[in-house]
Structures are given as C-alpha cells and as structure tokens.
Amino acid sequence: MNTTITRHPLPYRVRRLAAVAMALGLTLGVAAGRASAETEDWKQSPLPVSDANIVTIAQPDQHTTWAAGATVTAVPGKEGALMFKPLLLAKDERTDQGWKVVSIPDDTTYNRINAMSTRGPDDAWLVGDNDTRAGSGNAILTEHWDGTAWYKVTAPVPADTVSAGFLSVAAVGPNDAWAAGWRQTQDSVPGLLEHWDGTAWNQAALPAGTDDLILNAVAATAADDIWVAGYHNSTDQPALLHGDGHSWQLVNLPKTGRYGELNTLAVGGRNDVWAAGRTALTATDGGSPLLEHWNGRSWQAVKAPGTGEVRGAALTSRGLTLVGDHLDGPAPYGWRFDGTQWESLGLPTFGSENTSLLAVADTRDGLVSVGAYKNADEYLVHPLMLTSTAP
Numbered sequence: 001m002n003t004t005i006t007r008h009p010l011p012y013r014v015r016r017l018a019a020v021a022m023a024l025g026l027t028l029g030v031a032a033g034r035a036s037a038e039t040e041d042w043k044q045s046p047l048p049v050s051d052a053n054i055v056t057i058a059q060p061d062q063h064t065t066w067a068a069g070a071t072v073t074a075v076p077g078k079e080g081a082l083m084f085k086p087l088l089l090a091k092d093e094r095t096d097q098g099w100k101v102v103s104i105p106d107d108t109t110y111n112r113i114n115a116m117s118t119r120g121p122d123d124a125w126l127v128g129d130n131d132t133r134a135g136s137g138n139a140i141l142t143e144h145w146d147g148t149a150w151y152k153v154t155a156p157v158p159a160d161t162v163s164a165g166f167l168s169v170a171a172v173g174p175n176d177a178w179a180a181g182w183r184q185t186q187d188s189v190p191g192l193l194e195h196w197d198g199t200a201w202n203q204a205a206l207p208a209g210t211d212d213l214i215l216n217a218v219a220a221t222a223a224d225d226i227w228v229a230g231y232h233n234s235t236d237q238p239a240l241l242h243g244d245g246h247s248w249q250l251v252n253l254p255k256t257g258r259y260g261e262l263n264t265l266a267v268g269g270r271n272d273v274w275a276a277g278r279t280a281l282t283a284t285d286g287g288s289p290l291l292e293h294w295n296g297r298s299w300q301a302v303k304a305p306g307t308g309e310v311r312g313a314a315l316t317s318r319g320l321t322l323v324g325d326h327l328d329g330p331a332p333y334g335w336r337f338d339g340t341q342w343e344s345l346g347l348p349t350f351g352s353e354n355t356s357l358l359a360v361a362d363t364r365d366g367l368v369s370v371g372a373y374k375n376a377d378e379y380l381v382h383p384l385m386l387t388s389t390a391p
Contacts, residue, residue, distance in 0.1 A: 042348055045368075045385040047099050052087055052383040054370035055114060055358045060145070061121040063093040065363050066102075067370055068126060070112035072380050082380075084112045086128060086141070088150075093364055099385075104143055105152040111141050114181075117171040122147030125196075127179050129165035130157065140164055142179065142201065155194050155201035160185045164192060168217040168265075170226065174198065176245075180215035180228050189233050191215045193241075193248070206241070207248050213239050219265035221273070227294075229262035229275045238262045238290065240275060240299070253292060254301040257281045260290050266313040266320065271296030276322055278309035286327035289335075305342045308333035312359040316367060321345070323357035323369045332357045334369070345369075350384060352376045357384070365389070 047054075054069040067089045075081035086109070088102040104126070111128045118124040124145035130138045138161075139154035157164045164183035171177045175198025183192045191213035193204040206213065215230040228241040228248075236259040240251040257279035266274040272295070279290035289304035304310070304322065310333065311324040323345070324333035332355040334345030349355050351373030360369040366389040372381040 041390060042346070042386045042388050044350075045099065045387055047089065047383050047385060048101055049087065049089075049383055051380040053358075053372040053381055054087075054089075054383045054385060056116040057359055057361050057363070057368055057370050057385075058116050058118045058124070059361070059363055060118045060124055062364065064121075065091045065093075065365075065368075066116065066118070066124075067091075067099070067385065068113040068116050069370075069372075069383070070128075074379060083110060085109065086111050086113045086126075088113065088126065102150075104150045106141055106143075109141070112165075114166060115168045115179075117169045117177070118145075119171045119173075123171055123174055125169045125171050125177055125179075126150070127155075127166035127169040127181075130161070130163060140166055140179075140181075142166065142169070153196075153201065155179065156203070157183055157192070158203070162186060166192070166194075167215065168219075170218045170220045172220045172223050172226070176223055178204075178218045178220065178226055178228075178243075180218040180230070182214045188212075189214065191230065193218075193228065204243075204248065207250050210239070210241070210250055213241075214261075215241075216261065216263050216277075217265045217275075219267045219273070221267050221270050225270055227265055227267070227273055227275070229265050229277070231261035231277075235259075236261070238275075238277065238279070238292075240292075251299065253299055256290055256292075256301050257285070257288070258283060262290065262292075263309070263311055263324075264313045266315050268315045272315075274313055274315070274320060275299075276304075276310035276313045289322065289324070289333065291322070304337075305335055306333060306344075311357060311371070312369070314360045314362070316360070316362045318367075321360050321367065323347070323360045323371075325354060325356035325371075330355055330373075332371070345388070347386065351382075355384070357386070363387075 052071045057067045070084040086107045090102045126143040128141045130140045161183045166179040166181040169179045177196035194201045212234040217229040220226040224244045226243040238260045260279035261277045263277040275292045277290045278287045287309045291302045291304040308326040309324045319338035331349045332347045334347040353376040355373040357369045357371035374381045
C-alpha cells in the first residue's frame with residue numbers, strides 16, 4: 001500500500017518573552033472571551049515578494065528581525081503543480097530600508113524553509129525539506145548562522161526515504177539542537193527526529209508505538225527537557241513526546257475530541273509548557289482549537305474560545321498568544337490569554353478564500369504575526385505580515 005502525507009506547511013493550509021504566571025496553579029475554569037481592545041491596530045507590512053508563504057519570525061539581536069518561508073510559483077505546463085524556493089527576509093532597525101531578501105545557500109533549489117530557531121546573534125538554524133528531484137535518500141536541507149554567514153548543513157535520512165522534511169527546530173546550545181518532522185517511504189510515513197551534536201545531524205530513536213507519528217513542533221527549556229508535538233498519522237490523534245537529551249517517552253494526554261493534531265509549542269519554563277493545534281469534537285466538526293498545558297506535574301486540557309485551528313503560539317509580554325485559521329472560512333484565528341481572561345486579537349481578513357497565520361512573536365515593532373492569504377480567483381498565495389503596536 002502506498003501511504004501519502006500532506007507536506008506541512010502548505011502555502012495556505014498549514015499547520016507555528018514573559019511567561020504567564022501560572023506555572024503551578026493553572027485555573028481551567030477561565031473567564032469567557034471578550035472582543036478585541038479598541039487600541040488593537042493591525043498594520044500590514046510591505047514585503048519584497050508577492051507570491052510566498054511566511055511561516056516563522058525571530059529576532060537574533062536587538063536590531064535585526066528575520067522572517068522565513070518559501071516563494072511559490074506555478075510549474076509551467078503542469079496544471080496544479082507548485083514550485084517552492086527557500087526564502088529568508090531580514091529587517092535592520094538601524095536603517096529605513098524595510099524588509100530585504102537575504103541570499104542563503106541553496107536558495108534556488110526546489111525546497112522550503114519550514115522553521116527557524118535562534119539562540120542569539122551567532123547561533124541560529126533554518127530547516128526545510130529534501131529535494132525529491134535528487135532521488136530517494138536525499139538529505140534534508142538545514143542551514144546554520146554563526147554570526148557572520150549562513151552555511152549549508154545536510155541532515156541524512158535512511159536510504160528508503162522517498163521524501164522528508166523538518167517542520168520544526170529548537171536550538172538549545174552551540175552543540176545542541178533538535179529538528180522534528182517526517183519522512184515518507186514506499187509504504188509508510190514514520191516520524192523523523194534528529195539531533196545536532198556540533199558536528200553532524202544524527203537520527204534519534206523514537207520509543208515503541210510511535211512509528212506513525214508526524215512531528216510538527218519541537219521546543220526545549222533546557223538540554224534535558226525537550227518536548228515534541230504532533231499526531232498519530234494512522235488514527236489522527238494528538239501526540240506528545242518528552243526527552244531528556246538521551247531517550248524519549250510517549251506522553252499521555254487528556255482526551256479532548258474524536259480527532260486532532262498538535263501543531264505548535266510555547267515554553268515559558270520547565271513548569272510552563274503549552275501545546276496547541278486542532279481538535280474535531282464531532283465527526284462533522286471542521287475544527288476547534290486544541291490547547292494543553294503542562295504545569296510541572298501533569299498535562300491539562302484548557303478550553304480556548306472560538307472555532308478554527310491553532311498554527312502558532314507564543315508566550316508574549318501580554319500572555320499566551322494563539323494564531324491560526326479556519327477550515328470553513330477566510331478569517332484568521334487569533335486570541336490571547338492573560339492567565340484569567342481570553343481576548344480576541346481582532347485580526348483582519350485578507351484573502352477571500354483563506355487567511356492563515358502560522359507564527360506570532362514579540363518584536364521591537366510590537367506583536368507580529370506572519371502567514372499567507374489566498375483569494376478564490378487566484379492560484380497562488382501571497383505573504384502576510386501583520387504588526388500590532390497596541391500597548
């Protein structure tokens with residue numbers, strides 16, 4: 001049997017700091033959500049690309065912001081086929097030049113940047129897919145920033161791999177990083193987890209019973225406290241792994257619905273970890289937000305307001321912030337939780353078919369969320385970066 005997987009993050013249907021002060025005493029019966037504050041003011045940032053998807057944003061230092069993803073073009077002569085090329089954008093606050101495209105190794109290949117992680121001005125990672133045109137077993141593209149330049153570092157995959165990709169990366173230390181994702185063989189889609197030891201990427205052994213995992217997100221509070229989130233591809237059930245730097249365990253999660261996936265993680269410390277995604281409450285449910293919290297003792301389900309799927313989460317200066325999209329409409333999903341009450345972000349809708357926000361972060365400009373939007377009468381998607389300067 002040939003098993004297929006939808007490669008995340010797709011252009012418009014993807015999946016991705018002050019901690020909320022509730023590490024040991026999360027209140028699950030929270031106040032109902034309220035409308036967005038009148039001071040919330042979202043502005044669209046002009047970008048130097050027109051057809052692209054922005055999936056991640058980070059600040060390596062106090063004056064630089066990076067955003068990454070892929071440009072999207074139609075393949076000539078192949079109806080419905082898309083071609084991706086890695087995209088890295090940078091903005092220097094010391095100039096008035098706005099966002100610029102940054103040249104990186106292999107940025108002309110058939111590939112994407114799916115995730116980024118920074119530890120500071122001299123240690124950052126970009127991860128993507130493998131170029132399937134090069135044949136089976138082709139290594140996954142990753143790139144490392146050493147403070148001066150980006151350089152290519154390939155991540156090996158088993159020889160029976162048809163296609164593969166990393167969907168998330170966590171830079172823990174100068175010789176310590178984790179990348180999580182998936183790989184496809186002729187008859188299965190196992191999860192893929194690899195570790196950077198300062199010299200090379202090496203595949204990590206996953207625990208028994210996890211052969212069908214798709215790993216969407218990885219985050220760490222320390223070298224011995226790493227979390228990986230995703231879902232069981234065979235049953236469409238949320239899944240979570242915990243690692244101590246040497247071995248991994250499958251974590252029991254509260255039951256939240258019939259189906260679901262975890263797409264993103266936000267960490268505030270060892271006793272404050274959030275996992276978010278989508279849950280289907282009924283057989284016909286298009287999607288409701290799935291939110292789980294680790295308080296140092298156990299994982300607990302937390303009711304998030306609204307409908308839709310959470311793609312990105314971050315612990316920002318005003319609380320836990322969630323962004324995403326809706327399966328049954330063009331509006332993006334966006335809410336913030338201050339530990340007591342939920343507040344809508346009041347995000348604007350751009351695409352007539354879909355507006356999908358995939359990541360969110362505090363920056364010097366304010367709260368920034370990135371993604372893409374698509375109009376019903378267009379084939380390609382357009383990059384989207386929204387900034388709120390609300391206090």
